[in-house]
Amino acid sequence: MSAQTSYPKPDIRVLLLEGVSPTAVESFRNAGYSQVQLYDKSLPPEKLREEIAAAHIVGIRSRTQLDADVLSHARRLIAVGCFCIGTNQVDLDAAELAGIPVFNAPYSNTRSVAELVVAEAIMLMRGIPQKNAQCHRGGWSKSAAGSHEVRGKTLGIVGYGHIGTQVGVIAESLGMQVIFHDIETKLSLGNARTAGGLDDLLARSDVVTLHVPETTATQGMFGAAQIARMKRGAHLINASRGTVVDIDALAAALKSGQIGGAAVDVFPVEPQGNADPFVSPLVGLDNVILTPHIGGSTLEAQDNIGLEVAAKLIRYSDNGSTLSAVNFPEVTLPEHTGSLRLLHIHRNMPGVLSQVNDVFSRLGVNIDGQFLRTHPKVGYVVIDVTATHEQATQVRDELARIPGTLRTRILY
Known part of the structure; x- marks a missing residue:
């Protein structure tokens, strides 16, 4: 259990790793956080601790x-920001049980991924990967054979979420016919139409692009059976998760001609760093575009991510709001001008709220407003009060003694 007061902003230490965008640094400093330490790379384990x-x-x-x-x-940590889409690099359960909300940027790189996917669709339809490889070897294959415009062709989108919908909008502007498949009912944008299931999509599409999350249901969902149902010579793009596609089955289909070409940005096993070797059955195949997990890696996306995640962290630190936290009860809070705000994070167990309210009753402190949200493991209570610093500190100390308390804080 950790009982904390609200440090003055100049005393709050912000640690940003891995070359987080300068927009994040600027956001913190503009909000009054002067102790911002920035590292260009990740830190070795001992240095990180x-x-x-x-x-x-x-x-x-x-x-x-x-x-x-x-x-x-x-021990002092109050929040973690993942300046990316995924949060697999954080033990979310451990963070939750330590009273630490984790924030990310699930949508800020949507446009960047969508642009790359559509560009790859064009390149694949034109047979550019093969021709590029031939030119690099001194060859010269000036022929229209196997080269097609994308206008009028069918793009099949598997997973019609934020990225999938953007891919469809851009593809339609090029004259493509867009069909999609999703496990949930989705409202289509533009002239996109729902396919009659995954098999129907595979049979009709000239290019199939995958945009599904990483779950137990999507692991290995695209294997030899799904590839066999595609049009012979159609193209496959995977910019979702590396575990979605059976890479060995894909390599075999590319060699046999069942799949005409592929573009892959994510892999089941990826190098830990730029100096580590990249190994894949797809290496050396002329009809494949391989990219090192950079679908969302544009300067524009990184700037947007910096702004989005920094804003969430600042709002939580200043205000207590946890909207869009991935591991924590979500509370959207008004400003607390004229009131002190106490935050109480506790294990989700019966009787805690009554004990919280009993503290205020016993100490004679009136509650101006109260907000409560719970997760299966954690509860989050926010209480606004009109009180002196001494009264708030006394309340905070009493709240910290309640069994199951994980953290308490005062916001002034």
Whole structure:
């Protein structure tokens, strides 16, 4: 259990790793946070434990691993920001049980991924990967054979979420026919139409692009059976998750001609860093575009991510709002001008709220407003009061003694 007061902003230490966008640094400094430390790369384990022990807010990208052991050293930590889409690099359960909300940027790189996918569809339809490889070897294959415009062709989108819908809008502007399949009923944008199931989509599409999340249901969902149902010579794009496609089955289909070409940005096993070798059955195949998991890696996307995640972290630190936290009860809070705000994070167990309210009753402190949300494991109570600093501190100390309390804070 950790009882914390609200430090003055100049005393709050913000640790940003892995070259987080300068827009995040600027956002923190503009909000009054002067202690912002920025590292261009991830830190070795021992250095990470040392730095995180002194940090109140930590921002990472995909390489830094915040497991339970690392988080156990983070006694002052109040929030984590993942400046990317995924949060697999954080032990979300351990963070939740330590009273630490985790925020990410699930949509800020949507346009960047969508643009790459549509560009790859054009390149594949024109047979550019093969021709490019031939030219690099000194060959010269000036022929229209196997080269097609995308106008009038059918693009099949598997997973019609934020990225899938953007892919469809851009593809339609090029004159493509767009069909999609999703496990949930989705409202189509433009002239996109729902396919009659995955098999129907595979049979009709000239290009299939995958945009599904990583879940137990999507692991290995696209294997030899699904590839066999595609049009012979059609193209496959995977910019979703590396575990979705059976890479060995894809390599075999590319060699046999069942699939005419593929573009793959994500892989079941990826190098840990730029200096590590990349190994895949797809290496050396002329009809494949291989990219190192950079679908959302544009300067524009990184700037947007920096702004979005920094704003969430600042709002939580200043206000207590947890909207869009991935592991925490979500509370959208008004400003608390003229009131002190107490935050009480506790294990989700019976009787805690009554004990919280009993503290205020016993100490004679009137509650101006109260907000409560719960997760299966954690409850989050926010209480606005009109009180002196001494009264608020006394209340905070009493709240910290309630069994099951994880953290308490005062916001002034």
